[in-house]
Amino acid sequence: MNYNFTEIEKKWQDYWEENQTFRTPDLKDIDKSKPKYYVLDMFPYPSGDGLHVGHPEGYTATDIVARYKRMKGFNVMHPIGWDSFGLPAEQYARKTGIHPEISTENSISRFRKQLKSLGFSFDWKREVATSHEDFYKWTQWIFVKIFNSYYDDEAGRARPIEELPVPPGLVEKERKDYVNSRRLAYLADVPVNWCPELGTVLANEEVPEQVEKGYTVVRKNMRQWNLRITKYAERLLNGLERLDWPSNVKELQKNWIGKSTGASVIFEIDGAAGRSGSVEIFTTRPDTIYGASYLILAPEHKLVKEITSEEKADEVRKYIEDASRKSDLERAELAKDKTGVFTGSYAVNPVNGKKIPVLVADYVLVSYGTGAIMGVPGHDERDNEFARKYSLGIIPVVAPEGLDDEGLREFSRKTVSGEECFTGEGVSVNSGMIDGMRTPEAIEAICNWLEANGKGRRTVNFKLRDWLFSRQRYWGEPFPIVHLEDGTIKSLSNDELPLVLPETAVFTSGASGEPPLANAGEWVNISDQETGLKAIRETNTMPQWAGSCWYFLRFLDPHNTNEFCSKEAERFWMPVDLYIGGMEHAVLHLIYARFWYKVLYDLGYVSYDEPFSKLFNQGMILGEDGVKMSKSRGNVINPDDVIKEFGTDSMRLFEMFMGPLEATKPWSTKGIEGLNRFLKRIWRLVIDEETGALSSKIADDCWDESIIRLINKTIKKVTDDIEDGDMKFNTSISYMMIFINELYKTERFSKEVIEKFILILSPFAPHIAEELWSRLGNKPSIQNVPWPEYDPELVKEETVTIVFQVNGKVRSKLDMNAGTSEKEIEDAALDDEKVKKHILGKQIVRIVTVKDKMVNVVVK
């Protein structure tokens, strides 16, 4: 009776389903004396193509951990669901006329079936989909909470908007405007990335991906929803420190948040034709202020018009117009050739009274800092390039430390001529009050002076921008917002949620950027219950990230109709103990989800301030040819085919055996054959293929000590590999193979030994494990059997191979009892024939001995 994986896998999948083996009980029914473990996969977007082999990689890893933890006696939460809103379904609808809801449900069914065929131990009773009404009701509910909150800068947290102190003496309209200007979700006319082909705006971070696909993205001013994530910049940055995340992801988020510390400085304008005012600039190097030879305003800077002289007005206006037509991307691409125009006005350097020209240049971004900079061409690469192009003066004000007079002269000459641009820290020169100070000291001194004289202050800036939160799409969460005819906006009340998507059949947006929902007249035009005013609904929808910002909370209490998740369930299960997904979500999803969680924390709906304690990124699986799988290359491996040919257990095992989880590695059909062979070897060890009965090699009275030692070592290795969190299951599988190879060499082995082996195999290859476990006469499910312990005494080596070296080269080896004294192994080394041969006639200088390891005889 051969190893019939198809039959076995079907049988046990049915068994698990019928017996609800992986059901995590509701909170009230849980044995709370046992520790909890929340192991989460990044839920998939159910695309029409079905699963690819990359999906099972991460899912297998989490499944191994989940099954292991259950056997270790943990309460395990291991859910799955669907990130089911998204553009592809909508594009498909435009092409075929099939409603996104229908195609999405079809895709979900397909994904569900495929995931079930992989034997993952998900609790399917907790399945959720972001596009289902009972899910997005709560996405909308959270949005309303965000909308109705403001950030209390002093307390450093969000609060309900009712608690916002409003300045007295405001009329109703002013009061409303004031409140609206503080909300964590707000409407603003912002320059957005408009993609005409997709008919929607894109978040900054989404642009590169779409451009790569060949879409055009242009800049356009549109009234859009934004979330005030910038208020959380500092907390999002600091929170990273405590997380057990890969350092590169932390680094990416850190760069994305982009904190920089410096000063803002006020320059008075000494303008042409009596124009005046002042410009505030931001710099991280206030110590270089004596080297400022010009000021630059971003084209969109408010002051540009005011300070531009009449004779320069035409030129400046034209420059601004040109700049406004460029997208951010174009600006960046054209960056190599910096351009700018003189405004005709001058600014006065507060530290030395020097008059310097004020220019407009689009290499300065309006959205960062104050939208204005001081140009220090001696010590900033960009300013240097610009100054050389427009022949603006270069003044050396920071010299590298330790230069002598001659060196300093040379350095100055090179700086002035533009040959050198020193951007590092050093010693201030030509810098009045800070001459001779080292950079950190000089920065302090200048900041103190600026603050004392009211010319500036210490400032912190972040690269992080507010999150552009609306999209002109159909297939997303509608905003629970109405615009009243009096021009005010209000959020829906809880009993009006969910605000369900209209069954509109038109999925195209207007060229002007009118979203598809604007076509649904009846849905859009309403009258407000409370005031009786005419109103229109918000017709934008939320971006795909919205649902994934909080789905991990819904899993904990998926059928709760009163709350998005009960506080008790949240407190018990959160934070997520292990979160596995692809590197592509390192910044966006993971920063947005942290942000929402922190808002919910501030408002008292969750009890921790970070949602994901440990994060792990799985690597990509490449095609057999070593390049990324793609339809056009024809190197795509379909998991369904693999399962048909080799079975799920082989596939799971192979995906883990290919290498460390985080590595990018190529698929190999030969490789999976090897793992299939391994499972067949295990099968034949237990089952007599002729008769179908248990193998006659299994005996109760056979206690081969070396095998017992080996199974203990194998248990230890597998246990340690799962516990240490490095996700290197390739070595666990190697050890299991070694064990099986050894077992093949023995005549007989005890039932207990093979049972222990099957237990540790079970998280990796659960179907064959269940089958063999029950054939050995045990009651299913193997998932309910405790994980085997190893005997620490038995994993210790009794004999160790001592290496004898002469001058660091291995010359001989000897097996000795573990724990033999250094003296003894040293004597043994000196007594060794081969060692003797190599030290013959030479003088022993030194002998290095490491217990249980080696002896190195150093001779001359």
Add this chain to the structure above:
RNA sequence: GCCCGAGUGGCGGAACUGGUAGACGCGCAGGACUUAAAAUCCUGUUGGCUGUAAAGUCAGUAUCGGUUCGAUUCCGAUCUCGGGCACCA
């Protein structure tokens, strides 16, 4: 350009805190079983040189250098590949 990460047999990859480099698998070679093949089992497999063999010997973890009795592991420089950011002042 800047910031991360990685370079180990024909291939995927092992090697604990510096202590036998190449575990395990794939591939390949040889053998057993078979009329034959597949399947299966067993043996070998970093390279060079010497040797019929046993064995010996040198080189070897991208390259060059350093620290050390001893370096895949630590330090410095260089090269290559992968990923991210890209005028953030």
